Each structure stands twice: as C-alpha cells, then as structure tokens.
Amino acid sequence: EHYIICGFSRTGRQIAKEFWAEGVPFVVIDSEVESVQKAQGEGYMAYQGDATLDDTLLRVGIERAICIVAALPSDAENLYTVLSAKTLNPAIRAIARASTEEALQKLQRGGADAVISPYITGGKRMAAAALRPQVMDFVDGILTGADRQLYMEEFLLDPAFCPFVGQTLQKAKLRSQTGGLILAIRRIDGNLIGGPTGETVLMPGDTLICMGTAEQLRSLNQILGPIRSQKLRKPKSS
Amino acid sequence: EHYIICGFSRTGRQIAKEFWAEGVPFVVIDSEVESVQKAQGEGYMAYQGDATLDDTLLRVGIERAICIVAALPSDAENLYTVLSAKTLNPAIRAIARASTEEALQKLQRGGADAVISPYITGGKRMAAAALRPQVMDFVDGILTGADRQLYMEEFLLDPAFCPFVGQTLQKAKLRSQTGGLILAIRRIDGNLIGGPTGETVLMPGDTLICMGTAEQLRSLNQILGPIRSQKLRKPKSS
Ligand SMILES: [Ca+2]
Ligand SMILES: [Ca+2]
Numbered sequence: 001e002h003y004i005i006c007g008f009s010r011t012g013r014q015i016a017k018e019f020w021a022e023g024v025p026f027v028v029i030d031s032e033v034e035s036v037q038k039a040q041g042e043g044y045m046a047y048q049g050d051a052t053l054d055d056t057l058l059r060v061g062i063e064r065a066i067c068i069v070a071a072l073p074s075d076a077e078n079l080y081t082v083l084s085a086k087t088l089n090p091a092i093r094a095i096a097r098a099s100t101e102e103a104l105q106k107l108q109r110g111g112a113d114a115v116i117s118p119y120i121t122g123g124k125r126m127a128a129a130a131l132r133p134q135v136m137d138f139v140d141g142i143l144t145g146a147d148r149q150l151y152m153e154e155f156l157l158d159p160a161f162c163p164f165v166g167q168t169l170q171k172a173k174l175r176s177q178t179g180g181l182i183l184a185i186r187r188i189d190g191n192l193i194g195g196p197t198g199e200t201v202l203m204p205g206d207t208l209i210c211m212g213t214a215e216q217l218r219s220l221n222q223i224l225g226p227i228r229s230q231k232l233r234k235p236k237s238s
Numbered sequence: 239e240h241y242i243i244c245g246f247s248r249t250g251r252q253i254a255k256e257f258w259a260e261g262v263p264f265v266v267i268d269s270e271v272e273s274v275q276k277a278q279g280e281g282y283m284a285y286q287g288d289a290t291l292d293d294t295l296l297r298v299g300i301e302r303a304i305c306i307v308a309a310l311p312s313d314a315e316n317l318y319t320v321l322s323a324k325t326l327n328p329a330i331r332a333i334a335r336a337s338t339e340e341a342l343q344k345l346q347r348g349g350a351d352a353v354i355s356p357y358i359t360g361g362k363r364m365a366a367a368a369l370r371p372q373v374m375d376f377v378d379g380i381l382t383g384a385d386r387q388l389y390m391e392e393f394l395l396d397p398a399f400c401p402f403v404g405q406t407l408q409k410a411k412l413r414s415q416t417g418g419l420i421l422a423i424r425r426i427d428g429n430l431i432g433g434p435t436g437e438t439v440l441m442p443g444d445t446l447i448c449m450g451t452a453e454q455l456r457s458l459n460q461i462l463g464p465i466r467s468q469k470l471r472k473p474k475s476s
Pocket of ligand 1: 007008009010011012013071072073
C-alpha cells in the first residue's frame with residue numbers, strides 16, 4: 001500500500017514533499033548516491049538503483065505498491081519504467097512525466113494512467129494566471145499545500161457501505177449535514193455531471209468530487225461510507 | 239487591451255495556444271527569427287526583438303497592454319523584462335516563469351503578479367494525479383481546453399452595476415436563476431469564503447469564483463452586471 005517515486009530531481013523532490021505533507025507512505029529510487037543521500041536527509045526512505053530494472057522495482061516492493069511516479073530525466077527511461085512496473089504489477093497506477101507532446105503520447109500508449117508535461121502544464125498555468133487570476137489562486141489554494149483552508153477530495157460510492165445510493169441529493173442532505181459542497185459526480189460510465197442539483201440521484205459506483213474544509217470532508221466521508229470511513233488519508237491532522 | 243508573450247519556446251507556445259483558443263488579443267516577442275516565423279505560421283502576431291529592452295516593449299504597445307507574460311529562457315531575462323514592463327506601465331499585470339524556487343522569490347520581489355515554476359507546478363500536478371486522480375481530471379477539464387463542458391470564471395461585483403450587493407445569496411437566487419455554482423467568494427480584504435451558504439451576504443468588491451456551463455456563466459454574467467455584461471471574454475463561442 002505504498003507509493004514509489006522514481007527520480008529525485010526538482011520534480012521528484014516536489015512530489016516527495018507533497019506525499020510527505022499528506023502522510024502518504026513512499027519510497028524514492030534514484031541512481032545517484034548524492035540524490036539518495038539528499039532524500040534520506042529529508043527523512044524519506046530512499047534506495048539507490050536503476051528504476052528501469054525489474055530487480056530494482058522488486059526490491060522496493062513493486063508488487064504491493066499502489067502507485068509509481070516516473071520522474072526520471074529522460075522520456076525513454078520513464079516509458080521503460082512504466083512498462084516494467086505494469087508488467088510486474090498490472091494493477092499499479094503509473095504516473096509519468098513527459099518533456100514533449102510526442103513523449104506524452106508514447107507514455108500514454110505505453111500504459112501510463114496519467115502523463116504530465118511540465119511545459120504544457122506550466123504554459124496552461126501561466127495562461128490561466130494571466131486570464132483568470134482569482135480562479136487560479138483559488139484552485140492552487142485548494143489542490144496542494146500543507147496549511148490549506150479548503151480541500152478537494154473524491155469519494156467513491158460503494159453500495160455496500162453508502163446508505164444514500166439510489167436517493168436524490170435533496171434527500172441525502174449532504175450539504176446541510178456536512179457543509180461540504182459536491183462540485184460534480186463522475187458516473188461509472190465516465191459521464192460527468194457538473195454542479196449536480198437536488199434532483200440528481202446517487203448511483204452505485206459514482207465518484208463524488210467534493211470541496212470543503214478538513215472537518216467538512218471528514219464528516220462527508222463518515223456519512224458516505226460509515227464502515228470504511230478510516231480510508232480517508234487526507235487531511236492527516238488539524 | 240492586449241497581452242504580450244515574451245519567448246516562443248515550448249511554454250510560450252502553450253500560452254499562445256490558450257490565448258488563441260479563448261480569443262484573447264496578443265503579440266509574441268522572440269529574439270530568434272525562426273521562432274518569430276513559427277509564431278507567424280500559426281497565425282499569431284509576432285515581433286522579433288529582445289524583450290528585456292524598453293524599445294522592444296514600446297514597439298509592441300506595452301503602454302496599452304493589460305498583461306505581459308515572461309517565458310524567456312533565463313530567470314534573469316524574465317526578471318529584467320518584468321521590471322522594464324512595470325516601469326513603462328505600472329498598471330500592467332506581469333506573469334513570469336521561474337526555473338528554481340530561488341528565482342521564484344526574486345521574481346515576486348521584482349514585482350511579478352504571479353510566478354510559475356514548471357518544476358514545482360509539474361511535481362504538484364503529478365502528486366495530485368497520484369493521490370486524487372478524479373479530482374485532477376475534473377480540475378484539468380474545467381480550467382483549460384477548447385471543448386470544455388464546464389468552466390470556471392471570476393466575477394467582480396461592482397456596486398454600480400450589480401443589483402445584488404448587500405443581499406444574501408438566498409435572496410439573490412443565483413443558483414436557481416442560472417444553474418451556475420458559486421464555489422467561493424473572495425472579499426475585498428483578501429478573505430476567502432469557501433462554499434458560501436444561503437446566508438452569505440454579497441459585498442461590494444467581492445470576487446465570485448463560479449463554475450458552470452458556458453450558458454450558465456453567460457447568464458450569471460448577465461444578471462450580476464447587466465450593464466457591463468459584454469465584458470465576459472470567455473467562452474468565446476458555442
Ligand atoms: Ca525531476
Ligand atoms: Ca518557454
């Protein structure tokens with residue numbers, strides 16, 4: 001049930017910082033001794049090795065990992081790592097960095113579940129900061145960072161645990177019971193319902209995209225899946 | 239009333255793409271002939287020159303521009319450009335790219351209104367994709383892209399035009415009138431009210447962070463500031 005970060009460069013360090021802030025168990029792999037020492041100096045579990053090799057991935061427990069993040073210097077290494085990881089553990093979630101649009105497509109074809117290109121992401125963010133500064137400030141403020149006032153979280157509705165499946169939002173009274181806001185519902189068929197209304201019916205397999213304070217999200221988690229409610233990892237304290 | 243993009247590298251190209259998709263008037267500056275030709279080949283207005291020089295900035299109309307985006311190869315050039323731009327037009331909004339955390343701080347101190355580091359942004363995005371994939375998909379889907387189903391927009395409440403200033407959200411009935419969702423309100427003192435309720439009172443100078451379809455945001459814009467409602471630039475069509 002751990003995460004693996006491949007590459008402890010600037011991007012990798014930022015990823016580790018985020019995982020650490022949210023109390024996510026993770027291990028770092030880097031081929032350079034100094035990078036490994038730097039990671040260990042931050043208190044992280046780190047292992048020296050070539051992340052493209054099965055042997056290295058097996059040593060960091062790839063078979064039991066939930067997610068691998070490939071942030072190695074080259075696109076070719078990231079692709080190779082994604083393929084190795086998916087072969088050793090087909091259920092693993094793989095996130096990869098791509099430096100070009102071409103690499104982005106190859107990594108997606110190679111089986112990565114999400115591919116991020118810092119240039120594309122950075123450019124989009126700069127454009128958004130230019131066009132809608134308040135929206136960007138707001139979104140930044142709720143997505144990451146340790147001392148957030150508001151959070152976004154996703155909840156999967158499991159009919160075995162959630163008492164509201166089959167009810168309308170109006171009947172479920174999630175807003176008035178918890179204060180949390182349901183921004184959207186992703187149906188099991190992929191359909192997205194943005195800004196659901198009181199008449200929207202909760203269905204089995206729905207993913208609720210919610211926004212609220214730590215307290216509001218904890219209480220949403222409690223009432224949506226009372227039995228499994230310990231599963232909400234974040235926010236870890238307050 | 240135009241935007242200036244300095245640097246037509248990978249980041250700069252992405253910014254231009256976003257501006258173009260939203261119908262924002264802009265001009266590109268790049269010191270390389272080939273980059274300028276590439277930009278012109280895309281149909282963009284582009285000018286060859288050194289963006290750190292006052293002369294170049296004056297030629298692209300810095301005095302009448304609303305915003306300058308500095309995406310030049312070096313942090314030093316971006317800082318210099320921000321300072322030049324703010325000197326020539328103190329009211330201009332300046333967005334800059336920084337390659338390191340150190341540069342980020344210097345650019346902020348130099349007067350940039352927003353600074354984006356592709357490494358930090360990319361790392362945060364990769365961490366978020368690992369931890370909350372549905373949330374990230376959702377946020378990506380509403381922030382950028384030409385064929386979006388949902389949008390986010392910000393509306394400044396001007397008491398001279400907005401008939402609801404001083405009223406509660408319940409009385410203003412923005413949701414039931416438009417279908418648009420108010421995610422948060424940024425007060426004029428910087429205070430953020432996340433997930434405002436029916437009792438929240440709209441105040442002069444509030445910025446409303448809203449989410450909805452193109453149609454819903456257009457109708458919100460109409461009823462929030464009926465006289466100035468042509469000001470909503472985005473979404474440009476549909
Ligand atoms: Ca990296
Ligand atoms: Ca660039």
